[in-house]
Amino acid sequence: MPRVASCIDGAPVALDFKPASDRSAQALTQEELLDVAAEMSIGPGADAERLVRAIFEAAAEAFRMSAPVRAAGLPFQSDRSSWRRRRSARA
Numbered sequence: 001m002p003r004v005a006s007c008i009d010g011a012p013v014a015l016d017f018k019p020a021s022d023r024s025a026q027a028l029t030q031e032e033l034l035d036v037a038a039e040m041s042i043g044p045g046a047d048a049e050r051l052v053r054a055i056f057e058a059a060a061e062a063f064r065m066s067a068p069v070r071a072a073g074l075p076f077q078s079d080r081s082s083w084r085r086r087r088s089a090r091a
Contacts (some may be wrong), residue, residue, distance in 0.1 A: 005074045037051060
């Protein structure tokens with residue numbers, strides 16, 4: 001599964017617990033990011049707690065509902081990923 005960056009309105013966001021200087025992406029707490037994911041998945045007014053409860057109560061349904069969150073992700077661009085593909089092709 002490809003690794004993706006979480007995005008809001010097409011722009012990547014970062015978790016604010018990772019120290020950084022000159023960050024180009026908006027930084028959110030984990031709860032703030034989950035609040036956004038909840039609204040994208042469940043609808044207006046949904047919050048992080050409701051999303052996490054939905055995941056624990058009905059994981060398959062929560063996975064289906066969270067399709068918009070996954071679709072909004074931005075694939076990472078990295079030379080390392082192409083290095084891994086070349087390395088595994090040689091093996």
